[in-house]
Every structure is written in C-alpha cells, then in structure tokens.
Amino acid sequence: MSDTPFGFGLPPEEPENGDDGQKKGGGQGGGQGPANPFGFGGSAAGGDNPFAAMFGSMNPNDLGAAFQQLGQMLSYEGGPVNWDMAKQIARQTVAQGTADGSKDASVSAGERSAVEEAVRLADLWLDGVTSLPSGAGSAVAWSRAEWVEATLPVWKDLVDPVAERVGAAMGDVLPEEMQAMAGPLLGMMRGMGGAMFGTQIGQAVGVLAGEVVGSTDIGLPLGPVGKAALLPVNIAALGSGLGVPEDQVRLYLALREAAHQRLFAHVPWLRSHLFGAVEGYARGIKVDTSKLEDVVGQLDPTRPEQMQEALQQGMFQPEDTPEQKAALARLETALALVEGWVDAVVHAAAAPHLPSAGALRETLRRRRASGGPAEQTFATLIGLELRPRRLRDASRLWASLTDARGVDGRDALWEHPDMLPTAGDLDDPDGFVHREHLDFSELDKMLGEAAGRAKDAGTETGGESGEDGKGDKGEGEK
Template identity: 60%
Template sequence: MTDLPGRENDPNENPFAMFGDPDQMAAAMRQFADMLSAPQGSGPVNWDMAKNIARHAVVAEGDPSVMEGERRQIVDALRLADLWLNEATALPSGLSTPEAWSRSEWIERTVPVWKQLCDPIAERMVETMSGTLGGLGGESGAAMAQLGPLVGMMRQMGGMMVGGQIGQALGALAPEVIGSTDIGLPLSGTAALLPAGIAAFSHGLEIPSEEIRLYLALREAAHHRLFQHVPWLRSQLFGAVEEYARGITVDVSALEEQVRGLDINNIEQIQEALSGGALLKPEESDRQKAALARLETLLALVEGWVGTVTDAAATGKLPSAAALSETVRRRRATGGPAERTFATLVGLELRPRRLREAAALWQALAAARGVEGRDAVWSHPDLMPDAGDLDDPEAFVRGDGGLDMSAFDDERPGEGKPGDDGPGA
C-alpha cells in the first residue's frame, strides 16, 4: 500500500514521523534496553544512578580515604569549637558524634536531603517531558495508543536523564565542599568536615592550618546548634524551597522544538535535549517571588547568626579570625560552587544576599538584649526579623513592630514545643 503524499510526515497520522523511520526508532529502543531495565525505584529520579555518577566523578578527580590522623584532627577541632561556642550562644550543643568524611562519604550521607530538595522539580520536569510527547501525537486515539509505549519509555528515560544531571552536579560540587552545611541547609544530622575540602579552602591563604580548621569547625558546630535546637527552622527553609520549585515549569515550547528535531539514533542528542537546565522557566508569580524572598531572608539570618556567633567565639583565640570571616563571607555572598550546583538542581540560586545586614541585626540584638535575648528570637518563627527589618535593624531591636515577646517567655531557645520535629525528621 502506498502512503498518501504528505501523510507520512503528519504527526496526527504517523506519531513516529518526528523520529524518522519506525524501524530506526525500534533499533534505538533496543540500544536503550539495558539502561532502561535498571530499577528506577520510587519517585521521579533514579537516585542510585545519580549517586554512582557523582561518586565516579569524585574518584576520577582523586578521593583519598580519610587517614586516622586527619580524622582525629577534625573530631578534636569540632569538639573544641563546640566548647568555645558555649561562651557565645545560649543554644546548647548540637554535636553528638562529629565525623570526618571523604568526598564520596559526603555524597552518600547527603543524598537523602538532596532527594527531598530535588524531587519536586524533577517530578515536574519528567511529567512535562512525557506529557509533551503524548501531546505531539494529536488527539487521535490510534495515535495516542501508538505513542503510549514511547511516552512510558521517555518518562523513564527522563527520570534517568535528570538523575544523571543531578549526579554530575553533585560530583562537581563534592570536590569543593567543606562540611555538611555549605549551602546553609542541614544536609545531614551529623556535624562533619572534609579534610580535602579544608585543604582546597586553605589554598593560597597564609594562615596556619590549625586556625583554619578550628574556624571552619566553629561554623559547622554553630550551624548544628541552630538546626538541632530550632525545631521549626528546617521545615521553613525546605518549605520555601519546595514552594519556589512548584512555581518552576518546563518550557514546553522549547522542549517541543527539541523533541521534533531529535535524531533517535543519536543518544548524545537525546541526553542534551532532556537535560533540565536549558528548559527550566520560572513563572515569576507573586507566590514564587514571595517564597524566594522568604528563603533568601531566612538564609541571610542563618548565615548572619552563624557568622556572628563564630566570630564571637573565635575572638581572642584565633588571631586570623577576622581574615577568615571575610573570606567565608565573600565565598557565600558572591556565589560559589554550592550556589551554582543548587541552581542546576532546583532552578534557583541559594544565596544569602544580605549577609552584612543580617549580621548587623544580630549584633545589635546582642548589644541591646544580651546573648540570651538575641538567641530567644529563634524560639518562634513569629519573632523572626523579615526583609524589612534588615533595612532597619534598630527599629526591630526597639520592638517597633509591636510584637509581644512575653507570650513566648516560657519557650526557651533549644526547647521546642511538644511534638515539634527536629532537623532529622
């Protein structure tokens, strides 16, 4: 039977026309058979695959095991730093079993939290990929029936492609992380530092290695005090990330254009087409902007408090504390590898843009109310400064907002309400 002119390229009549000869597509599908037979697990991303890609990347760059001497130095530094923090904050210790990690161990230990952060946007990406392919077949029932297996295959492939992208991003980030709190979020319930990350941070700094290690240990231990003993903080931060992610869509027109021009025999072309970065498109809705503003303010307050407490604890003990503080501030404020990686994974820069203002606010609170009064602000989210307070910290310190703090007098820092979930929940 001879096809009618033009019908062979009409997706409504031949839904495989955009991919060339169906025989070629079938051959390509067989090429993917082994890859697609790998268990996907629950959720939109193949996280086993993501972990393997990330670990292979760090091993290729060199990932020596942590030596016993290095481990002891890290553990001792974290314990000493935690003792110093007792003089600088009313929040109790968040240190239980300090550890020293290799880069591969960092990947393994932080993947559960990356999963929570990345799955919302990954689900949207994978659903849109498969839905767009289904839509390209038109409304014909026969066309949809023919496309069904392809859409299922592309959904699985999409999940694997996103997993591959995440694995590459984590593999690129691992060589530069210092501990478990580099991005300002609690990636692990365990305080840990990476000897290799400290060495990379120290490169070019004419400061004794012991001072650098202790200063970074102070920051790590301070983060864990905050996340362990402010029960609502984790959920507020993660909630803002998830709210923002819900406002991100995949650029359907761009995806449609790329899919129509695919050479199904060109695996690299398919991988490039399905990579998420070029297809992410924020809606810029008011709701999304509010989530981003809330996230940036919270991150600035976390980083500002950690910096303030760390510097107070280091004063008189570490001669290079001021220089190290400025180095860390610039690293966080200008956007380092952690921010770029997070932008790749969930579509936004995780950057505390107002670090100086937040630090000034915490310092003003300590001067006016003392350390306990400053840290009491963390006892309830309704007591926290907002973006406007960063513009006028003195007004917040004076209490011009009119919030009655006496209602929270019985709730001390580090003592959450019954039933509150801690950071490991």
C-alpha cells in the same frame, strides 16, 4: 550562572578558537554539565561525554557493556531522577580530582582525632555565646566520596519535588486517548529525562564534594541529624596560601559546623521551613508545554538524539510565576538568616581565642561572594542564587540584636518563624532591632501586668472555692 534548574535550556557550547574544534567545558566546570549529556550524535570520548566515563574508552570490547547500560537507562522506571546514575557520576567526578589536581584520600586516624578534638573545643567556646545547647552528638571526618554517600538522601529530598513537576509535563502534552498508544515512547522519554536529571545532579554534587569543608556549607543540613562532619582534604586545600596555621583553620570551620548543628537541632521547624520553600518553588513551575507538544509530535523513536536536541533548545524551560518568586524569596531570606546567625555567633566565639578569626571570617565571606558552593549548587539545581549582601546584612542584624537584647533575647527569635526578620528588615537591620527592642519591652510589661491580674483573680477565686468546698463538705456530712 544558569537561571534554569538543572542547566536545562542551555545552548550547545561553541568550540574554542585554535582548539581544533574541541568543545569547551566538560571537566570540572561549575556543575553545569556537558554540552552533550547523553553523547548521542557526538564524540564518544572526552570531557563532553559523561558516558565515556561510564562506559570506558568506548573501544569495541566495551560496546557490549555500553549498550547494556544504555538499555538500563532507557528502561529506568523509578522516580523523576535516576539516583543510581547520579551517585555513579558523582563518585566518578570525585575520583577524577579537582581542577587544581587535588585528589580524594581516605581519612587517617590522626585526621579523625583532630576533627573530633576541634568540634569538642568549638562546642565549649560556643557555650558562652549562644543559649542553644550543643547539637552535635558526634563528630566525624569524611573523605569526599563519603560526603557524597552521606548527603545524597538529602539531595533527593531537595531535588525530587522540582524534577517531579517538570517530569509530569512529559505525560500531559498528549491527548488522553493518545497516551495509551504512545506508552512506550513516553516511557523512553521519562527514562531519558531521569537520566538527564541524574547526570546533571551527579556532576553538580561531585564538583561540590571537591569544595565543601563540612555538612552544612550551603546553609542546609545535608548530613545525618546530630553528626558534625568536616572534610580534612578540603580544609587543607582551603587553608593553603592563607598564611594561617591549619589547626586554626580547622577550628574555625569546626565552630561553623557546630553552630549550624545547634541551630538545626534546637529549632525544630527550621528544616521543614527551608525544604518547604523548595517544594513551594516546585509547585510554581510552569513548563512550556506548547514547545513540548511540538517536540513529542515530531520525535522519532529511532533517533534518540532528537531528545538531546530538544533539551538543549529549552523544552523544559520553567516560567517565572508569582508563586515561584515568592518561594525563592522566602528560601533566600531564611538561608541568609541562618548563615548570618552562624557568622555572628562564630565570630563572637572565635575572636577572643583565634588571632586569625577576622581574616578567616573575611576569607569565607569572599569565597561565598565570588560564587562559592552555595550559589553554584542552588543555581544549577533549583535556579536560586544567594546574594552575599543578604548574608552580611543578616550577620549585622544578629550582632545588633545581641547588643540590644543579649544572647537569650537574640536566640529567642528562633522560637517561631513569624518572629524572624523579613527580607525588608534585612534592608534596615538597625530599624528592626530598635523596633523589636521596644516591642518586646512593651510585651514584657503587658505580660507582667496580665500575670499580676491573674494571680489576684486566682487568690480571690481560691478563697471562694475553699469556702464553698467547706460548705459542700458540711452539706455532705449532714
């Protein structure tokens, strides 16, 4: 798993033994992208060249279109990520299907109806285990391609701060008096950098679309606000081989989606808290500008393959900083608390109704522990790896809080971020529950005494005001 955002700094892959020199990877790998993202100086076809997918088979009839698209890439003047390219590559990745041969398909009327019914029933069950009301104004069934379309705006919010910080270094490495002279070169570099980001992100999102079952799989609200979404084709793939009826699998996943929707709808600060941690990480990035200076000083505009070589050598390798580590720790803890709360309330809602609730719960936990969508996507895009141990600890903490303080007391902790458990509290969930229970009991007592004193003072003040009022009135009448 990559320690670097967007897979930058990865060395070229070595040929497999007995594979006639063909490179490994290239297909539906874990979102890391190909060894030669731009195809410069490499094979024009095959899985290691996404331009082959963009330009077709690269036969002579396609060369005109190929160079036209290459010119559009180099002349790109948008933000730090070429999102048009990201969307195109994500859609193409989805169209190719997953490694097990599963293909995307349009959602049928029956599948749409089944999803709507599952979310409706899930919300009814959740009403009994959480004080947060329903957050799903509607329920939709998406194909993989529809998931890509619907979630790209949020991926933009997540990735742009990181890409912006890295891309800014490209214009900082030259002395100010030389930047005007090197304008065309810098423009080409930014265009290629935007294409590189777009390629990596498009592949990661496309692969992820073949795995996710809803809009909140990675613990963040990727879809439109108030819209619970499930992917029937991926639900069927997940349920195959489990020995559990598909309607139970769908209902359990609907519970998880509906629980996420409640949390993000009724904890107004949560979304900005999570996305702010990503921006904090971006502010902490320190690009190796000395290496970038060496590359820019030697770059020949007539040999664009040098840019690819520089990328593979780690030109944009970010350095670890205290700010970056703190932001990642804050994001990791917050995501663990979100996932832990969902795990706890879904189990409480499902256990009395679904015989397979325990097995499904463990299946999803193992799926995450073995490197599921969340870990792979965050490791590829922002260098974050979620630790499954944190999710289990958070789930146990929320369940213990329910036993100690009840549903209302547990959910009250979401009223403000300062009330939430910390990373240290996840190491000792029972200690946090015991301490918080005592603290809140004492706080309730103090608030009650304060309210009593305020009432007594108000009565006395009110009597005096009434007398003064009468006196003032009498003076006025006189």
